[in-house]
Amino acid sequence: MARAPRRDADGGGLGVSPSDLDAFRALVLERGRELYRDLPWRRTRDPYEIWISEVMLQQTQTTRVDGRWQRWLERFPTVAALATAGPAEVLEEWQGLGYNRRALALHRAARAICERGGALSADARALTALPGIGPATAAGILAFAFDLHAVYLETNVRAVFLHELFPGAEGVSDRALLPLVDATCPADASDPSDDPRTWYYALLDYGAYLKRTVPNPSRRSSGHTRQSRFEGSHRQKRAELLRVLLAHREDGPAGVDFGTICAELASEEEKAGRSALSAPEVRALLDELSAEGFCRSENGAWHV
Template sequence: MDSFRRRVLAEGRLHWRDLPWRRTRDPYGVWVSEVMLQQTQVSRVDGRWQRWLARFPDPASLAAAETADVLSEWQGLGYNRRALALQRAASEICGRWGGRVPRDAADLVSLPGIGPATAAGIRAFAFDLPGVYLETNVRAVFLHEFFPDGEKVPDRVLVPLVEEACPEVGARGWYYALLDYGAHLKRTVPNPSRRSAAHGRQSAFEGSRRQKRAALVRLLLEAREVGAGGLALEDAVASLGEQEAAKGRPEPAAGLVEELLEELAAEGFCRRGDGMWSCR
Protein backbone atom coordinates (compact mmCIF):
# COMPACT_ATOMS: atom_id res chain seq x y z
CA MET A 1 0.00 0.00 0.00
CA ASP A 2 2.93 2.37 0.63
CA SER A 3 4.13 2.07 -2.97
CA PHE A 4 0.58 2.68 -4.19
CA ARG A 5 0.33 5.83 -2.08
CA ARG A 6 3.64 7.12 -3.43
CA ARG A 7 2.51 6.48 -7.00
CA VAL A 8 -0.83 8.24 -6.51
CA LEU A 9 0.77 11.28 -4.88
CA ALA A 10 3.35 11.50 -7.68
CA GLU A 11 0.66 11.23 -10.37
CA GLY A 12 -1.45 13.76 -8.49
CA ARG A 13 1.38 16.30 -8.52
CA LEU A 14 1.96 15.66 -12.21
CA HIS A 15 -1.69 16.10 -13.22
CA TRP A 16 -2.82 18.64 -10.61
CA ARG A 17 -5.89 20.72 -11.58
CA ASP A 18 -6.13 24.17 -10.03
CA LEU A 19 -9.90 24.31 -9.54
CA PRO A 20 -11.58 27.23 -7.72
CA TRP A 21 -13.33 25.12 -5.07
CA ARG A 22 -9.95 23.74 -4.05
CA ARG A 23 -8.97 27.17 -2.79
CA THR A 24 -11.42 27.09 0.09
CA ARG A 25 -11.92 25.06 3.22
CA ASP A 26 -15.34 26.54 3.87
CA PRO A 27 -17.60 23.50 4.44
CA TYR A 28 -20.56 25.14 2.73
CA GLY A 29 -18.55 26.00 -0.39
CA VAL A 30 -17.07 22.50 -0.48
CA TRP A 31 -20.52 20.95 -0.08
CA VAL A 32 -21.99 23.00 -2.93
CA SER A 33 -19.10 22.00 -5.21
CA GLU A 34 -19.56 18.32 -4.36
CA VAL A 35 -23.25 18.45 -5.24
CA MET A 36 -22.70 20.41 -8.44
CA LEU A 37 -20.00 18.01 -9.62
CA GLN A 38 -22.25 14.96 -9.38
CA GLN A 39 -22.78 13.75 -12.96
CA THR A 40 -21.76 17.18 -14.26
CA GLN A 41 -18.62 18.13 -16.17
CA VAL A 42 -16.01 20.12 -14.26
CA SER A 43 -15.92 22.77 -16.99
CA ARG A 44 -19.64 23.40 -16.54
CA VAL A 45 -19.32 23.83 -12.77
CA ASP A 46 -16.44 26.32 -12.99
CA GLY A 47 -18.17 29.69 -13.06
CA ARG A 48 -21.52 28.39 -11.86
CA TRP A 49 -20.08 27.52 -8.44
CA GLN A 50 -18.73 31.05 -8.02
CA ARG A 51 -22.02 32.58 -9.13
CA TRP A 52 -24.00 30.41 -6.72
CA LEU A 53 -21.84 31.46 -3.78
CA ALA A 54 -22.17 35.11 -4.75
CA ARG A 55 -25.95 34.76 -4.66
CA PHE A 56 -26.26 32.31 -1.74
CA PRO A 57 -23.04 32.76 0.27
CA ASP A 58 -24.01 30.61 3.25
CA PRO A 59 -26.65 28.13 4.44
CA ALA A 60 -28.76 30.90 5.97
CA SER A 61 -29.09 32.83 2.71
CA LEU A 62 -29.88 29.65 0.79
CA ALA A 63 -32.49 28.55 3.32
CA ALA A 64 -34.17 31.96 3.22
CA ALA A 65 -34.26 32.22 -0.57
CA GLU A 66 -37.35 31.74 -2.73
CA THR A 67 -37.35 28.21 -4.10
CA ALA A 68 -37.91 29.62 -7.58
CA ASP A 69 -34.71 31.67 -7.25
CA VAL A 70 -32.79 28.57 -6.21
CA LEU A 71 -34.13 26.60 -9.17
CA SER A 72 -33.42 29.49 -11.53
CA GLU A 73 -29.80 29.67 -10.40
CA TRP A 74 -29.47 25.90 -10.83
CA GLN A 75 -30.66 25.78 -14.46
CA GLY A 76 -28.12 24.12 -16.75
CA LEU A 77 -26.58 21.94 -14.05
CA GLY A 78 -29.07 19.09 -14.40
CA TYR A 79 -31.11 17.15 -11.86
CA ASN A 80 -33.23 19.93 -10.34
CA ARG A 81 -33.87 17.71 -7.31
CA ARG A 82 -30.31 18.42 -6.19
CA ALA A 83 -31.08 22.14 -5.89
CA LEU A 84 -34.15 21.43 -3.77
CA ALA A 85 -32.17 19.04 -1.59
CA LEU A 86 -29.47 21.68 -1.09
CA GLN A 87 -32.02 24.19 0.09
CA ARG A 88 -33.77 21.71 2.39
CA ALA A 89 -30.46 20.64 3.87
CA ALA A 90 -29.50 24.30 4.39
CA SER A 91 -32.75 24.81 6.33
CA GLU A 92 -31.96 21.83 8.55
CA ILE A 93 -28.41 23.06 9.10
CA CYS A 94 -29.77 26.43 10.24
CA GLY A 95 -32.28 24.79 12.54
CA ARG A 96 -30.06 22.09 14.00
CA TRP A 97 -26.55 23.55 13.94
CA GLY A 98 -27.03 27.30 13.84
CA GLY A 99 -26.02 27.58 10.20
CA ARG A 100 -22.73 25.69 10.53
CA VAL A 101 -22.22 22.64 8.31
CA PRO A 102 -21.55 19.67 10.63
CA ARG A 103 -18.39 17.62 10.36
CA ASP A 104 -19.68 14.34 11.79
CA ALA A 105 -20.38 11.75 9.08
CA ALA A 106 -23.64 10.58 10.66
CA ASP A 107 -24.89 14.16 10.92
CA LEU A 108 -24.01 14.84 7.30
CA VAL A 109 -25.75 11.78 5.85
CA SER A 110 -28.86 12.63 7.86
CA LEU A 111 -29.31 15.69 5.63
CA PRO A 112 -31.32 15.67 2.37
CA GLY A 113 -29.21 14.85 -0.68
CA ILE A 114 -26.04 13.91 1.21
CA GLY A 115 -24.94 10.30 0.87
CA PRO A 116 -21.78 8.59 2.17
CA ALA A 117 -19.57 9.77 -0.71
CA THR A 118 -20.67 13.40 -0.47
CA ALA A 119 -20.24 13.31 3.30
CA ALA A 120 -16.75 11.87 2.92
CA GLY A 121 -15.89 14.59 0.39
CA ILE A 122 -17.04 17.35 2.74
CA ARG A 123 -15.10 15.82 5.61
CA ALA A 124 -11.93 15.39 3.54
CA PHE A 125 -11.87 18.70 1.65
CA ALA A 126 -13.25 20.99 4.36
CA PHE A 127 -11.98 19.31 7.54
CA ASP A 128 -9.06 17.17 6.27
CA LEU A 129 -10.63 14.10 7.89
CA PRO A 130 -10.14 10.54 6.60
CA GLY A 131 -12.98 8.47 5.20
CA VAL A 132 -14.15 6.41 2.24
CA TYR A 133 -14.61 8.87 -0.62
CA LEU A 134 -15.55 6.60 -3.51
CA GLU A 135 -16.58 8.49 -6.62
CA THR A 136 -15.96 7.82 -10.29
CA ASN A 137 -12.36 9.12 -10.60
CA VAL A 138 -11.30 7.49 -7.33
CA ARG A 139 -12.93 4.26 -8.47
CA ALA A 140 -11.02 4.47 -11.76
CA VAL A 141 -7.65 4.60 -9.98
CA PHE A 142 -8.34 1.62 -7.73
CA LEU A 143 -9.64 -0.46 -10.64
CA HIS A 144 -6.65 0.48 -12.79
CA GLU A 145 -4.06 -0.23 -10.10
CA PHE A 146 -5.53 -3.23 -8.25
CA PHE A 147 -7.82 -4.89 -10.81
CA PRO A 148 -6.27 -4.27 -14.26
CA ASP A 149 -8.07 -7.31 -15.73
CA GLY A 150 -11.12 -7.32 -13.48
CA GLU A 151 -14.66 -7.00 -14.79
CA LYS A 152 -17.78 -5.95 -12.89
CA VAL A 153 -15.73 -5.31 -9.73
CA PRO A 154 -18.18 -4.45 -6.91
CA ASP A 155 -17.71 -1.47 -4.63
CA ARG A 156 -17.75 -3.77 -1.60
CA VAL A 157 -14.35 -5.04 -2.82
CA LEU A 158 -13.01 -1.53 -3.36
CA VAL A 159 -14.22 0.06 -0.10
CA PRO A 160 -11.71 -1.73 2.20
CA LEU A 161 -8.87 -0.71 -0.13
CA VAL A 162 -10.02 2.92 -0.25
CA GLU A 163 -10.34 2.95 3.54
CA GLU A 164 -6.88 1.41 4.08
CA ALA A 165 -5.19 3.71 1.59
CA CYS A 166 -6.57 6.96 3.03
CA PRO A 167 -4.04 8.49 5.45
CA GLU A 168 -5.12 9.58 8.92
CA VAL A 169 -3.48 12.95 8.24
CA GLY A 170 -3.71 14.62 4.85
CA ALA A 171 -6.96 13.23 3.48
CA ARG A 172 -7.61 16.45 1.56
CA GLY A 173 -4.42 16.26 -0.49
CA TRP A 174 -4.72 12.49 -0.85
CA TYR A 175 -8.14 12.59 -2.43
CA TYR A 176 -7.23 15.52 -4.68
CA ALA A 177 -4.34 13.40 -5.97
CA LEU A 178 -6.67 10.46 -6.57
CA LEU A 179 -9.17 12.65 -8.40
CA ASP A 180 -6.54 14.12 -10.71
CA TYR A 181 -4.87 10.78 -11.39
CA GLY A 182 -8.27 9.27 -12.14
CA ALA A 183 -9.18 12.11 -14.51
CA HIS A 184 -5.86 11.58 -16.30
CA LEU A 185 -6.49 7.84 -16.65
CA LYS A 186 -9.89 8.46 -18.21
CA ARG A 187 -8.26 10.64 -20.86
CA THR A 188 -5.38 8.28 -21.67
CA VAL A 189 -6.59 4.68 -21.25
CA PRO A 190 -9.94 2.92 -21.73
CA ASN A 191 -12.05 4.20 -18.86
CA PRO A 192 -11.35 1.83 -15.94
CA SER A 193 -14.67 2.81 -14.33
CA ARG A 194 -16.48 0.81 -17.00
CA ARG A 195 -15.14 -2.33 -15.35
CA SER A 196 -16.98 -1.50 -12.14
CA ALA A 197 -20.15 -3.35 -11.21
CA ALA A 198 -21.58 0.08 -10.38
CA HIS A 199 -21.06 1.33 -13.93
CA GLY A 200 -24.19 1.66 -16.01
CA ARG A 201 -25.18 3.70 -19.00
CA GLN A 202 -27.57 6.48 -18.07
CA SER A 203 -30.94 6.22 -19.76
CA ALA A 204 -31.53 8.67 -22.61
CA PHE A 205 -32.55 12.12 -21.41
CA GLU A 206 -34.10 13.49 -24.61
CA GLY A 207 -37.72 12.47 -24.90
CA SER A 208 -37.84 11.06 -21.37
CA ARG A 209 -40.18 12.03 -18.55
CA ARG A 210 -37.17 13.62 -16.86
CA GLN A 211 -36.60 15.84 -19.89
CA LYS A 212 -40.26 16.90 -19.95
CA ARG A 213 -40.23 17.63 -16.21
CA ALA A 214 -37.13 19.80 -16.63
CA ALA A 215 -38.78 21.63 -19.53
CA LEU A 216 -41.88 22.31 -17.42
CA VAL A 217 -39.73 23.72 -14.60
CA ARG A 218 -38.10 26.08 -17.10
CA LEU A 219 -41.51 27.15 -18.43
CA LEU A 220 -42.70 27.88 -14.90
CA LEU A 221 -39.57 29.90 -14.19
CA GLU A 222 -39.97 31.85 -17.42
CA ALA A 223 -43.59 32.65 -16.53
CA ARG A 224 -42.41 33.97 -13.17
CA GLU A 225 -39.66 36.08 -14.75
CA VAL A 226 -42.14 37.89 -17.01
CA GLY A 227 -44.55 38.46 -14.12
CA ALA A 228 -47.26 36.19 -15.52
CA GLY A 229 -48.12 34.92 -12.05
CA GLY A 230 -48.23 31.35 -13.24
CA LEU A 231 -48.97 29.04 -16.11
CA ALA A 232 -52.38 27.63 -17.02
CA LEU A 233 -52.45 23.93 -17.86
CA GLU A 234 -53.47 24.60 -21.46
CA ASP A 235 -50.53 27.01 -21.86
CA ALA A 236 -48.15 24.45 -20.38
CA VAL A 237 -49.49 21.82 -22.78
CA ALA A 238 -49.14 24.17 -25.76
CA SER A 239 -45.64 25.40 -24.88
CA LEU A 240 -44.28 21.95 -24.11
CA GLY A 241 -45.95 20.61 -27.25
CA GLU A 242 -44.22 23.25 -29.36
CA GLN A 243 -40.85 22.32 -27.89
CA GLU A 244 -41.41 18.61 -28.47
CA ALA A 245 -42.67 19.13 -32.04
CA ALA A 246 -39.62 21.29 -32.84
CA LYS A 247 -37.46 18.30 -31.95
CA GLY A 248 -39.49 15.89 -34.02
CA ARG A 249 -41.24 14.26 -31.10
CA PRO A 250 -45.00 13.81 -30.57
CA GLU A 251 -46.77 16.50 -28.59
CA PRO A 252 -47.63 15.29 -25.06
CA ALA A 253 -51.27 14.82 -24.09
CA ALA A 254 -52.80 17.21 -21.58
CA GLY A 255 -53.21 14.31 -19.14
CA LEU A 256 -49.49 13.58 -19.17
CA VAL A 257 -48.56 17.25 -18.67
CA GLU A 258 -50.95 17.53 -15.73
CA GLU A 259 -49.53 14.32 -14.26
CA LEU A 260 -45.99 15.67 -14.53
CA LEU A 261 -47.00 18.97 -12.93
CA GLU A 262 -48.63 17.10 -10.05
CA GLU A 263 -45.42 15.08 -9.60
CA LEU A 264 -43.41 18.29 -9.49
CA ALA A 265 -45.82 19.83 -7.00
CA ALA A 266 -45.61 16.78 -4.71
CA GLU A 267 -41.81 17.12 -4.73
CA GLY A 268 -41.88 20.84 -3.90
CA PHE A 269 -41.08 22.35 -7.28
CA CYS A 270 -44.38 24.11 -7.89
CA ARG A 271 -47.96 24.56 -6.70
CA ARG A 272 -51.41 24.99 -8.20
CA GLY A 273 -53.75 27.79 -7.27
CA ASP A 274 -56.70 29.45 -8.99
CA GLY A 275 -56.26 27.25 -12.03
CA MET A 276 -52.61 28.31 -12.46
CA TRP A 277 -49.34 26.49 -11.85
CA SER A 278 -46.44 28.47 -10.41
CA CYS A 279 -43.00 27.87 -8.91
CA ARG A 280 -42.86 27.93 -5.14
Protein backbone atom coordinates in the same frame (compact mmCIF):
# COMPACT_ATOMS: atom_id res chain seq x y z
CA MET B 1 4.44 11.02 6.10
CA ALA B 2 0.89 10.75 7.47
CA ARG B 3 0.42 7.00 7.43
CA ALA B 4 -2.69 5.26 6.22
CA PRO B 5 -4.46 3.16 8.83
CA ARG B 6 -3.68 -0.56 8.75
CA ARG B 7 -6.01 -3.37 9.72
CA ASP B 8 -3.12 -5.66 10.75
CA ALA B 9 0.37 -6.62 9.68
CA ASP B 10 -0.66 -8.87 6.79
CA GLY B 11 -3.18 -6.47 5.21
CA GLY B 12 -6.19 -7.47 7.31
CA GLY B 13 -7.99 -9.36 4.58
CA LEU B 14 -7.86 -6.44 2.18
CA GLY B 15 -6.53 -8.65 -0.59
CA VAL B 16 -3.54 -6.34 -1.10
CA SER B 17 -0.29 -6.53 0.85
CA PRO B 18 0.92 -3.57 2.91
CA SER B 19 3.91 -3.17 0.59
CA ASP B 20 1.62 -3.04 -2.44
CA LEU B 21 -0.58 -0.47 -0.73
CA ASP B 22 2.48 1.63 0.06
CA ALA B 23 3.62 1.42 -3.56
CA PHE B 24 0.11 2.34 -4.70
CA ARG B 25 0.01 5.37 -2.45
CA ALA B 26 3.44 6.53 -3.60
CA LEU B 27 2.41 6.21 -7.25
CA VAL B 28 -0.87 8.09 -6.76
CA LEU B 29 0.79 10.94 -4.86
CA GLU B 30 3.44 11.27 -7.57
CA ARG B 31 0.85 11.29 -10.35
CA GLY B 32 -1.25 13.72 -8.34
CA ARG B 33 1.62 16.19 -8.18
CA GLU B 34 2.15 15.87 -11.94
CA LEU B 35 -1.51 16.11 -12.89
CA TYR B 36 -2.80 18.58 -10.29
CA ARG B 37 -5.72 20.72 -11.49
CA ASP B 38 -6.01 24.17 -9.93
CA LEU B 39 -9.80 24.17 -9.73
CA PRO B 40 -11.52 27.12 -8.02
CA TRP B 41 -13.23 25.06 -5.30
CA ARG B 42 -9.80 23.77 -4.26
CA ARG B 43 -8.83 27.25 -3.14
CA THR B 44 -11.29 27.22 -0.25
CA ARG B 45 -11.80 25.28 2.94
CA ASP B 46 -15.23 26.72 3.59
CA PRO B 47 -17.53 23.72 4.27
CA TYR B 48 -20.53 25.38 2.58
CA GLU B 49 -18.59 26.22 -0.59
CA ILE B 50 -17.13 22.72 -0.78
CA TRP B 51 -20.55 21.15 -0.19
CA ILE B 52 -21.98 23.09 -3.15
CA SER B 53 -19.07 22.03 -5.36
CA GLU B 54 -19.46 18.38 -4.38
CA VAL B 55 -23.16 18.37 -5.28
CA MET B 56 -22.60 20.22 -8.56
CA LEU B 57 -19.81 17.86 -9.59
CA GLN B 58 -21.95 14.74 -9.27
CA GLN B 59 -22.19 13.27 -12.80
CA THR B 60 -21.16 16.68 -14.20
CA GLN B 61 -17.90 17.66 -15.87
CA THR B 62 -15.67 20.17 -14.11
CA THR B 63 -15.80 22.47 -17.16
CA ARG B 64 -19.55 22.85 -16.71
CA VAL B 65 -19.27 23.51 -12.98
CA ASP B 66 -16.48 26.07 -13.26
CA GLY B 67 -18.33 29.36 -13.55
CA ARG B 68 -21.63 28.04 -12.28
CA TRP B 69 -20.17 27.38 -8.82
CA GLN B 70 -18.87 30.95 -8.61
CA ARG B 71 -22.20 32.36 -9.81
CA TRP B 72 -24.10 30.31 -7.24
CA LEU B 73 -21.92 31.66 -4.43
CA GLU B 74 -22.45 35.23 -5.62
CA ARG B 75 -26.21 34.70 -5.37
CA PHE B 76 -26.21 32.50 -2.24
CA PRO B 77 -22.90 33.26 -0.48
CA THR B 78 -23.75 31.48 2.78
CA VAL B 79 -25.89 28.68 4.13
CA ALA B 80 -28.21 31.32 5.58
CA ALA B 81 -28.58 33.05 2.22
CA LEU B 82 -29.52 29.76 0.60
CA ALA B 83 -31.92 28.85 3.40
CA THR B 84 -33.79 32.17 3.19
CA ALA B 85 -34.08 32.12 -0.62
CA GLY B 86 -37.28 30.90 -2.23
CA PRO B 87 -37.33 27.46 -3.88
CA ALA B 88 -37.97 29.09 -7.27
CA GLU B 89 -34.81 31.21 -6.92
CA VAL B 90 -32.76 28.11 -6.12
CA LEU B 91 -34.22 26.13 -9.02
CA GLU B 92 -33.70 29.07 -11.37
CA GLU B 93 -30.01 29.30 -10.46
CA TRP B 94 -29.59 25.54 -10.86
CA GLN B 95 -30.93 25.42 -14.42
CA GLY B 96 -28.53 23.76 -16.83
CA LEU B 97 -26.83 21.58 -14.24
CA GLY B 98 -29.38 18.78 -14.45
CA TYR B 99 -31.01 16.68 -11.74
CA ASN B 100 -33.22 19.43 -10.34
CA ARG B 101 -33.96 17.33 -7.26
CA ARG B 102 -30.46 18.18 -6.08
CA ALA B 103 -31.29 21.87 -5.99
CA LEU B 104 -34.36 21.28 -3.83
CA ALA B 105 -32.31 18.99 -1.56
CA LEU B 106 -29.66 21.71 -1.17
CA HIS B 107 -32.37 24.18 -0.20
CA ARG B 108 -33.96 21.82 2.31
CA ALA B 109 -30.60 20.89 3.79
CA ALA B 110 -29.64 24.56 4.16
CA ARG B 111 -32.83 25.19 6.13
CA ALA B 112 -32.13 22.18 8.33
CA ILE B 113 -28.55 23.37 8.95
CA CYS B 114 -29.79 26.83 9.97
CA GLU B 115 -32.29 25.27 12.34
CA ARG B 116 -29.37 23.43 13.98
CA GLY B 117 -27.07 26.40 14.42
CA GLY B 118 -26.08 27.41 10.90
CA ALA B 119 -22.84 25.46 10.34
CA LEU B 120 -22.06 22.23 8.53
CA SER B 121 -20.92 19.54 10.93
CA ALA B 122 -17.59 17.71 10.76
CA ASP B 123 -19.41 14.51 11.70
CA ALA B 124 -20.29 12.02 8.94
CA ARG B 125 -23.47 10.84 10.63
CA ALA B 126 -24.76 14.38 11.08
CA LEU B 127 -23.98 15.21 7.45
CA THR B 128 -25.71 12.15 5.98
CA ALA B 129 -28.79 12.95 8.06
CA LEU B 130 -29.29 16.03 5.86
CA PRO B 131 -31.39 15.91 2.67
CA GLY B 132 -29.37 14.98 -0.40
CA ILE B 133 -26.08 14.25 1.39
CA GLY B 134 -24.97 10.67 0.91
CA PRO B 135 -21.78 8.94 2.09
CA ALA B 136 -19.62 10.21 -0.80
CA THR B 137 -20.73 13.83 -0.45
CA ALA B 138 -20.24 13.69 3.31
CA ALA B 139 -16.77 12.21 2.83
CA GLY B 140 -15.89 14.97 0.36
CA ILE B 141 -16.90 17.63 2.88
CA LEU B 142 -14.90 15.92 5.66
CA ALA B 143 -11.77 15.51 3.55
CA PHE B 144 -11.73 18.80 1.62
CA ALA B 145 -13.17 21.19 4.20
CA PHE B 146 -11.94 19.65 7.45
CA ASP B 147 -8.95 17.57 6.24
CA LEU B 148 -10.30 14.55 8.13
CA HIS B 149 -9.93 10.86 7.33
CA ALA B 150 -12.93 9.83 5.22
CA VAL B 151 -13.95 7.09 2.81
CA TYR B 152 -14.52 9.04 -0.40
CA LEU B 153 -15.48 6.76 -3.29
CA GLU B 154 -16.63 8.51 -6.43
CA THR B 155 -16.15 7.76 -10.12
CA ASN B 156 -12.58 9.05 -10.60
CA VAL B 157 -11.41 7.55 -7.31
CA ARG B 158 -13.01 4.25 -8.30
CA ALA B 159 -11.22 4.36 -11.66
CA VAL B 160 -7.78 4.59 -10.01
CA PHE B 161 -8.35 1.69 -7.62
CA LEU B 162 -9.69 -0.50 -10.43
CA HIS B 163 -6.87 0.40 -12.82
CA GLU B 164 -4.01 -0.07 -10.37
CA LEU B 165 -5.22 -2.75 -7.94
CA PHE B 166 -7.69 -4.76 -10.05
CA PRO B 167 -6.17 -4.80 -13.56
CA GLY B 168 -8.31 -6.85 -15.92
CA ALA B 169 -10.84 -7.83 -13.23
CA GLU B 170 -14.52 -7.53 -14.15
CA GLY B 171 -17.52 -6.87 -11.95
CA VAL B 172 -15.53 -5.46 -9.02
CA SER B 173 -17.92 -4.33 -6.30
CA ASP B 174 -17.68 -1.19 -4.20
CA ARG B 175 -17.78 -3.55 -1.22
CA ALA B 176 -14.32 -4.76 -2.31
CA LEU B 177 -13.07 -1.21 -2.90
CA LEU B 178 -14.31 0.57 0.22
CA PRO B 179 -11.89 -1.12 2.69
CA LEU B 180 -9.01 -0.17 0.39
CA VAL B 181 -10.18 3.42 0.14
CA ASP B 182 -10.40 3.47 3.93
CA ALA B 183 -6.97 1.89 4.39
CA THR B 184 -5.15 4.23 2.01
CA CYS B 185 -6.58 7.55 3.20
CA PRO B 186 -4.19 9.26 5.65
CA ALA B 187 -5.35 9.19 9.23
CA ASP B 188 -4.80 12.91 9.79
CA ALA B 189 -3.46 16.15 8.35
CA SER B 190 -0.09 16.11 10.10
CA ASP B 191 1.77 16.06 6.76
CA PRO B 192 0.55 18.79 4.36
CA SER B 193 2.01 16.87 1.41
CA ASP B 194 0.05 13.73 2.29
CA ASP B 195 -3.12 14.59 4.15
CA PRO B 196 -6.69 13.47 3.33
CA ARG B 197 -7.34 16.55 1.18
CA THR B 198 -4.11 16.15 -0.85
CA TRP B 199 -4.62 12.38 -1.15
CA TYR B 200 -8.09 12.61 -2.65
CA TYR B 201 -7.10 15.44 -5.00
CA ALA B 202 -4.35 13.15 -6.27
CA LEU B 203 -6.82 10.31 -6.79
CA LEU B 204 -9.31 12.59 -8.55
CA ASP B 205 -6.71 14.03 -10.91
CA TYR B 206 -5.14 10.70 -11.74
CA GLY B 207 -8.60 9.20 -12.27
CA ALA B 208 -9.57 12.03 -14.64
CA TYR B 209 -6.32 11.42 -16.56
CA LEU B 210 -7.00 7.68 -16.83
CA LYS B 211 -10.45 8.29 -18.26
CA ARG B 212 -8.88 10.41 -21.02
CA THR B 213 -6.09 7.99 -21.85
CA VAL B 214 -7.29 4.41 -21.32
CA PRO B 215 -10.64 2.61 -21.63
CA ASN B 216 -12.66 3.81 -18.65
CA PRO B 217 -11.73 1.49 -15.75
CA SER B 218 -15.03 2.28 -14.04
CA ARG B 219 -16.79 0.12 -16.62
CA ARG B 220 -15.31 -2.86 -14.80
CA SER B 221 -17.23 -1.93 -11.65
CA SER B 222 -20.19 -4.17 -10.84
CA GLY B 223 -22.28 -1.04 -10.32
CA HIS B 224 -21.43 0.59 -13.65
CA THR B 225 -24.44 1.55 -15.77
CA ARG B 226 -24.48 3.45 -19.02
CA GLN B 227 -26.30 6.75 -18.60
CA SER B 228 -29.58 6.73 -20.49
CA ARG B 229 -30.22 9.17 -23.32
CA PHE B 230 -31.53 12.49 -21.98
CA GLU B 231 -33.19 13.96 -25.08
CA GLY B 232 -36.75 12.71 -25.40
CA SER B 233 -36.63 10.98 -22.02
CA HIS B 234 -39.08 11.39 -19.17
CA ARG B 235 -36.37 13.29 -17.31
CA GLN B 236 -36.00 15.73 -20.22
CA LYS B 237 -39.73 16.41 -20.33
CA ARG B 238 -39.80 17.07 -16.59
CA ALA B 239 -36.89 19.50 -16.96
CA GLU B 240 -38.57 21.29 -19.88
CA LEU B 241 -41.81 21.63 -17.95
CA LEU B 242 -39.95 23.11 -15.00
CA ARG B 243 -38.24 25.62 -17.31
CA VAL B 244 -41.65 26.67 -18.64
CA LEU B 245 -42.93 27.20 -15.10
CA LEU B 246 -39.81 29.16 -14.10
CA ALA B 247 -40.18 31.38 -17.16
CA HIS B 248 -43.54 32.53 -15.76
CA ARG B 249 -42.21 33.44 -12.31
CA GLU B 250 -42.66 37.12 -13.12
CA ASP B 251 -46.35 36.59 -13.78
CA GLY B 252 -46.86 37.07 -10.08
CA PRO B 253 -49.85 35.75 -8.13
CA ALA B 254 -51.70 34.91 -11.35
CA GLY B 255 -49.36 32.03 -12.15
CA VAL B 256 -49.60 30.26 -15.50
CA ASP B 257 -52.68 28.41 -16.71
CA PHE B 258 -52.73 24.83 -17.91
CA GLY B 259 -53.49 25.71 -21.53
CA THR B 260 -50.44 27.98 -21.77
CA ILE B 261 -48.24 25.29 -20.25
CA CYS B 262 -49.46 22.74 -22.82
CA ALA B 263 -48.95 25.18 -25.71
CA GLU B 264 -45.42 26.17 -24.68
CA LEU B 265 -44.38 22.57 -24.05
CA ALA B 266 -45.79 21.59 -27.44
CA SER B 267 -43.76 24.35 -29.09
CA GLU B 268 -40.54 23.16 -27.46
CA GLU B 269 -41.19 19.53 -28.38
CA GLU B 270 -41.96 20.44 -31.99
CA LYS B 271 -38.74 22.49 -32.24
CA ALA B 272 -36.87 19.35 -31.23
CA GLY B 273 -38.72 17.28 -33.83
CA ARG B 274 -40.82 15.40 -31.31
CA SER B 275 -44.57 15.00 -31.00
CA ALA B 276 -46.39 17.30 -28.58
CA LEU B 277 -47.42 15.84 -25.26
CA SER B 278 -51.11 15.19 -24.74
CA ALA B 279 -53.04 17.09 -22.07
CA PRO B 280 -53.19 14.00 -19.81
CA GLU B 281 -49.41 13.55 -20.16
CA VAL B 282 -48.78 17.17 -19.17
CA ARG B 283 -51.19 16.85 -16.26
CA ALA B 284 -49.38 13.72 -15.06
CA LEU B 285 -46.02 15.52 -15.22
CA LEU B 286 -47.41 18.48 -13.28
CA ASP B 287 -48.84 16.20 -10.63
CA GLU B 288 -45.49 14.41 -10.37
CA LEU B 289 -43.53 17.63 -9.96
CA SER B 290 -46.08 18.97 -7.52
CA ALA B 291 -45.82 15.85 -5.35
CA GLU B 292 -42.05 16.36 -5.17
CA GLY B 293 -42.31 20.01 -4.16
CA PHE B 294 -41.28 21.65 -7.44
CA CYS B 295 -44.55 23.45 -8.08
CA ARG B 296 -48.10 23.93 -6.80
CA SER B 297 -51.55 24.60 -8.16
CA GLU B 298 -53.64 27.51 -6.83
CA ASN B 299 -56.95 28.81 -8.18
CA GLY B 300 -56.57 26.95 -11.46
CA ALA B 301 -53.02 28.22 -12.16
CA TRP B 302 -49.56 26.78 -11.59
CA HIS B 303 -46.72 28.34 -9.61
CA VAL B 304 -43.10 27.44 -8.78
